[in-house]
Amino acid sequence: MSIDRFQYLLVMAACLAVTLPLEFVFSARVYRRPRRLLLVLVPVAIVFVALDALAIIRDTWWFNARYVTGWQLPFAVPMEELVFFAVIPLCALLTYESVRRILGRARRA
Numbered sequence: 001m002s003i004d005r006f007q008y009l010l011v012m013a014a015c016l017a018v019t020l021p022l023e024f025v026f027s028a029r030v031y032r033r034p035r036r037l038l039l040v041l042v043p044v045a046i047v048f049v050a051l052d053a054l055a056i057i058r059d060t061w062w063f064n065a066r067y068v069t070g071w072q073l074p075f076a077v078p079m080e081e082l083v084f085f086a087v088i089p090l091c092a093l094l095t096y097e098s099v100r101r102i103l104g105r106a107r108r109a
Helices: 003-025 034-057 079-108
Strands: none
Touching: 003 079, 034 079
16 A cells, blocks of 8 residues: 555644644643534534535545545545544644633733
């Protein structure tokens, strides 16, 4: 199996690696509230994976097999898409909470 097949997952891992320190450096508190995190991520993932499935079924959306592992969810949705819809909102939440905390500190100063 070529490394190309893992590019999508490697990009997602890089996104997590870049934003993970925000949890500790700025006390973003995203990972420390897992229930709240799941309440945000699960509906987003369900809606967007369903939209992906619909687009794949209608042949308006496709994925280059060279860059995905081949592991698929129902309706030929690549597993990487589920990862994407979990990782990108997670990274956005980490960034948002970090900026919010930084601005909150600046207002108190």
